Amino acid sequence: MSIIEIHNLHKTYTDTSVPVKAVNGINLSIKEGEFTAIVGPSGSGKTTLLNLLGGLDTPTEGDIFIGGMNIKNLTSRQLIDFRLHHIGFVFQSYNLIPVLTALENIAFIMELQGLKKLQRHEVAMKLIKKVGLEGKENFRPGELSGGQQQRVAVARALASRPKFILADEPTANLDSHATEELLNMMADLNKTENMTFIFSTHDKRVMDKARRIVTIDDGKVVY
Amino acid sequence: MKILFIMAWRNLWRNKRRTIITSASVVLSLVLALFMRSMQFGSYETMIKAGVNDVGNMQVHDTGFWENRTIDHAFFNDPALIETIQSQAGVTGILPHLESFVLASYGDKTKGVQLTGIDPAAEDRQMQLSKRIIEGKYLQPNQVGVVLGEKISEYLAIGVGDSLVVLGQGYEGTTAVGIFPVTGIAHFVSPQMNDLLVYINLEAMQHLIFPYRPGLLTSISVYTQNNDEDRVLANLQSTLGDHYEIISWKTMLSDMLQSIELDNVSGLVMLMILYIIVAFGIFSTVLMMTVERRRQFAVMISVGMQRHKLVAMSIFESGLIAILGITTGLIITTPILYYLYINPIPLSGEMAAMYESFNIEPVITFSIDKTIFIGQSLVVLLLAMLSALYPIIYIFRFNVLNALRQ
Numbered sequence: 116m117s118i119i120e121i122h123n124l125h126k127t128y129t130d131t132s133v134p135v136k137a138v139n140g141i142n143l144s145i146k147e148g149e150f151t152a153i154v155g156p157s158g159s160g161k162t163t164l165l166n167l168l169g170g171l172d173t174p175t176e177g178d179i180f181i182g183g184m185n186i187k188n189l190t191s192r193q194l195i196d197f198r199l200h201h202i203g204f205v206f207q208s209y210n211l212i213p214v215l216t217a218l219e220n221i222a223f224i225m226e227l228q229g230l231k232k233l234q235r236h237e238v239a240m241k242l243i244k245k246v247g248l249e250g251k252e253n254f255r256p257g258e259l260s261g262g263q264q265q266r267v268a269v270a271r272a273l274a275s276r277p278k279f280i281l282a283d284e285p286t287a288n289l290d291s292h293a294t295e296e297l298l299n300m301m302a303d304l305n306k307t308e309n310m311t312f313i314f315s316t317h318d319k320r321v322m323d324k325a326r327r328i329v330t331i332d333d334g335k336v337v338y
Numbered sequence: 339m340k341i342l343f344i345m346a347w348r349n350l351w352r353n354k355r356r357t358i359i360t361s362a363s364v365v366l367s368l369v370l371a372l373f374m375r376s377m378q379f380g381s382y383e384t385m386i387k388a389g390v391n392d393v394g395n396m397q398v399h400d401t402g403f404w405e406n407r408t409i410d411h412a413f414f415n416d417p418a419l420i421e422t423i424q425s426q427a428g429v430t431g432i433l434p435h436l437e438s439f440v441l442a443s444y445g446d447k448t449k450g451v452q453l454t455g456i457d458p459a460a461e462d463r464q465m466q467l468s469k470r471i472i473e474g475k476y477l478q479p480n481q482v483g484v485v486l487g488e489k490i491s492e493y494l495a496i497g498v499g500d501s502l503v504v505l506g507q508g509y510e511g512t513t514a515v516g517i518f519p520v521t522g523i524a525h526f527v528s529p530q531m532n533d534l535l536v537y538i539n540l541e542a543m544q545h546l547i548f549p550y551r552p553g554l555l556t557s558i559s560v561y562t563q564n565n566d567e568d569r570v571l572a573n574l575q576s577t578l579g580d581h582y583e584i585i586s587w588k589t590m591l592s593d594m595l596q597s598i599e600l601d602n603v604s605g606l607v608m609l610m611i612l613y614i615i616v617a618f619g620i621f622s623t624v625l626m627m628t629v630e631r632r633r634q635f636a637v638m639i640s641v642g643m644q645r646h647k648l649v650a651m652s653i654f655e656s657g658l659i660a661i662l663g664i665t666t667g668l669i670i671t672t673p674i675l676y677y678l679y680i681n682p683i684p685l686s687g688e689m690a691a692m693y694e695s696f697n698i699e700p701v702i703t704f705s706i707d708k709t710i711f712i713g714q715s716l717v718v719l720l721l722a723m724l725s726a727l728y729p730i731i732y733i734f735r736f737n738v739l740n741a742l743r744q
Contacts, residue, residue, distance in 0.1 A: 171640055172739055192644065199642025206742075210637040214348035219341075226341050227642050275642065 118278050118311060119145040119168065124177035126163050126334075137163040138174070139334030145279070148309040150302065152316055152325035160334040161315035162283055168313065169202055169281050170194040182278055199227055203272025205282035209264040211256040217267045218243060218252035224274040242270040246300060262293025269301060279311035286318050298324045342647060346654035349627065356623055357659065363619040364663025364718055365670065367612050371714045372671045378605050379705035380679070382598050388698045389591040391465065394433065394559025395567050397590065398423065398574065401583045403556065404590075409438045409509055415553035419578070423558065426573055428566025433460055433559040436543045440506030440514065442536060444496040451490060451536045453504060455543025464561065467524065467537070474498035474522035482542050483521035487532040491523045498522060502536070509548035516546045527699060529691075613721055621725040624656055628729040635733060636741035645733050652729035660722030664715045672711070678704040 126138040137160045145151055153161050166172040167179060170186050178185050181201060189197055198204075211220045221239040230238070243252045246266040248259075256264050265285060272280045282301075286294040302324055304310050314321055322328055330337045350357045398419070403411035415434065423432055436455035441448050458477035462468045467485075468476035477485055484502055496502060501517050508514035518538065526532050538546075544554045562570045567586075574584045588595060635648055682701040685693060690700035 166739060169640070171742070195639060195642055195644055198640065204637075204641055206637065210633070212345065212634065212638070214345055214352060223341060224641060227647075271641070 116147055117144045118147045118182055119143070119313075120178075120180040121168075122178045122180075124164075124167060124179065125175045126160075126167060126172065127175045136334050138167065140177075141331070141334070141336050143329065143336060145311065145313060147278075147311055148305065150305045150312050150324070150326040151329060152314045152322050152327070153329045153331060154316060154322055155331040155337075156317070159332045161331060163334075164331065165281050165283050165313070165315050169204060170198055199224070199275060201275075201278045203275060203277035203280035205265070205268045205272050205280060205285045207284040207287045209256065209261070209268045209288075211264055211267055211271070213256050216253045216255055217248060217259065217263075217270075220256070220267055221270045221274045224271055228275060238274060239270075242273055245273075245304070246270045247296075260293070262289050262296060265289060265293070265297055266300065269297070269304075273304070273308075273310070279313060282312060282314045284316055284318075285314060286316065286321055291320070294318065294320055339650070342651045343654050346651050346658055349631075349651075349655055350658055353627075356626070357662075360619055360623040360659050361663040361666065363616055364660060364722075365667040367616040368664060368667030368714060368718055369671050370612060371609055371717075372667070372675065372710065374605060374608065375710045375714060376675050376678075376704045376706065377702060378601065379707055379710055380682075380703035382602070383705055383707075384701075384703045385594055385598065385698055386587075386591070389594055390587045393587055393590045395562045395564075396560045396571050396574070396584055396586050398558040398560065398578065399556065399583050399585060401581065404583060404585050407556075409507055409547060409556070412436065412509055412547070412554050412556045413582070414551065415555050419582075420558075422577055423560055423574065426562075426566075426570045428562045428570050429560060430563060431460070431464060431561040433457065433464055433561075434540060434555050435557045435559065436540060436547060436555050437557070438506055438514070438547060440504045442490065442494065443503040443505070444494040444500060447494050449490060449493055451487075451504075452534050453484075453506070453536045453538060453543065453546075455538050455540040455547075457540050458537075461537075470524040470526055471522045472525045474520065476522055477537060477539055478521075479539070480541070481521065481539060482518060483538070484518045485522040485524050485537040486520055487535045488523055488525045489529070489532040490534075490536065491520070493533075496520055504536075504546070508546070509554055512548060514546045516542075518542070527693075609717075613717060616718065617721040617725060620656065620659060620722050621728065623659065624652070624725045624729055627655060628652070628732055632736065632741040633744050635736065636738045639738050640742065648733045649730050652733065653723070653726045656722040656726035656729075657719065660719045664718050667718075668711065668715065675704050675706055678702075679706045 121141055121143040124138050124141040125136070128135040128137055139160070141164065153164060155161050163172065167174055170189070174187060178187055180186075186194065186197060212223065215223060218236075218239050221242050222235040225235040225238060240252065243249060246269055248263060248266055248270075251259060251263060256267070259267065269280070286297060289297060298321060301312055305312055314325065316322065400411045400413040420432065423429060434457060438453055439450060440453045442451045442453075456477070458479055462476065471485070472488065477483060486496070486502070491497065494502075498520050500520050502520055503517050504515070506514045524537075526535065541552070544552055548554045560570065560574070571584060571586055578584060638648060639645060682703040685700040685702060693700040
């Protein structure tokens with residue numbers, strides 16, 4: 116069953132001296148449980164596509180259906196709420212909240228969702244175990260390595276029980292060992308939890324792990 | 339909400355030095371503001387207290403006396419009038435006076451003075467006049483004699499036991515002439531009073547001004563509890579208004595109130611300058627905290643945090659800086675101001691002379707009126723909230739994607 120349907124998606128930036136067609140008529144369908152890597156050279160439109168999928172940017176033309184809902188019709192406020200409940204984000208540079216501990220960073224999303232404290236703590240602890248950071252739950256991001264921070268970021272993305280996780284170049288700042296560990300962990304989550312992952316990457320190691328590769332160039336799906 | 343508060347608190351301490359410097363600027367300005375206002379209000383309270391003690395909370399006169407203060411506007415005391423005044427709830431005392439400007443002579447010297455007929459015992463209870471006597475004795479009831487201000491005695495070269503000749507206008511065109519032994523010489527705080535005042539027993543004064551009918555008065559000073567002042571004034575005006583004028587101390591001391599108002603305004607201007615500096619201090623911190631966290635704000639919105647919650651966090655941050663500064667400022671200032679309230683600072687030189695010219699003890703008094711503390715703390719809090727306007731506007735308007743790309 117498709118959880119994401121993209122129809123004739125266009126995004127043109129007009130605030131540049133020459134209009135830039137970052138996404139130029141993409142049609143794409145992503146099924147639940149897919150482990151998809153979106154690849155392509157720099158400037159090909161990978162990040163723009165991910166931003167559009169995450170409702171962080173609005174398309175110039177076309178539609179994005181997530182779980183059957185056209186997110187183009189949502190207001191800015193509704194989009195934030197939609198992201199909170201349906202989309203998990205993993206950023207290239209982790210982007211954890213520096214003043215919160217690992218556990219609090221994970222629980223923070225559930226607090227925004229309105230879950231009770233006990234439940235938040237319980238789920239956050241489970242996720243800490245799942246991403247292999249037992250004993251580090253009270254560490255702040257600054258006290259964790261890049262790989263550990265990215266694991267917390269994955270746990271945070273999972274905390275909202277999203278329909279899928281968008282990861283923009285998640286391994287770009289990690290060494291090969293940390294990359295390997297992170298990819299194994301995400302592949303495991305994909306297998307055991309049937310969690311859908313969509314990456315943008317040019318990392319060969321990520322591509323090797325992906326079960327589906329979507330290559331885009333000049334804003335179009337090449338194959 | 340709790341997590342937002344926790345985050346705000348921790349955000350402040352991410353840059354300890356900056357937060358401490360900002361809070362210290364709030365503390366310093368609050369301490370300065372509190373000292374300034376406490377000192378100003380303390381002085382005002384002392385001035386007003388001294389003034390009211392001199393003239394009463396209000397005075398009852400013959401209608402027109404306040405505009406045209408001549409002996410022709412004297413009135414005859416009526417037991418019913420006294421009873422009406424004293425029967426008002428909240429009235430703590432009354433002082434009847436008969437006063438007139440007369441010429442006072444001794445030997446070959448003459449001087450214009452204000453001769454005031456008083457009830458010595460009642461006047462002493464209210465004004466502690468007997469404590470002002472530096473030579474001789476204070477007036478005794480039914481004693482014929484006068485108490486002079488120190489400078490009058492010096493000018494006329496008259497001493498205790500000598501006889502003072504007075505000459506002036508009596509009531510209804512009569513001439514008031516008398517000769518009175520000097521029973522005492524008084525030192526008043528105000529040089530003006532030293533140079534002007536002569537006290538005499540009320541009955542003797544009444545006999546001097548109009549010997550044909552006893553009971554002549556120019557004013558009755560009415561003293562009340564502060565809380566009852568307005569009510570007593572209104573009651574007396576409605577009861578006695580047809581025949582008498584009731585003048586509040588605010589009218590009688592209007593010059594002093596104007597000086598106070600002028601001083602207050604200059605104090606407010608100083609405070610405004612001080613607070614503008616503080617506001618910029620808080621604002622610059624808030625500005626830096628906002629600009630350096632643009633990406634963090636963007637991430638938080640990306641993962642599902644509504645902008646208004648970010649706004650709440652920013653308000654908490656500004657509020658916490660202010661509360662931190664206010665609390666520390668109050669902890670530092672309150673005991674010191676309380677000490678100074680109990681132990682006023684004595685003045686000397688020109689400042690002392692200025693105070694004395696208002697018949698006020700030359701000391702710097704401090705007020706511990708809670709409105710000063712509450713008012714200044716609220717101003718600082720308000721400034722912090724105004725500083726929070728920048729992040730509020732920024733958070734509602736900033737572009738998440740642009741911030742993420744940084």
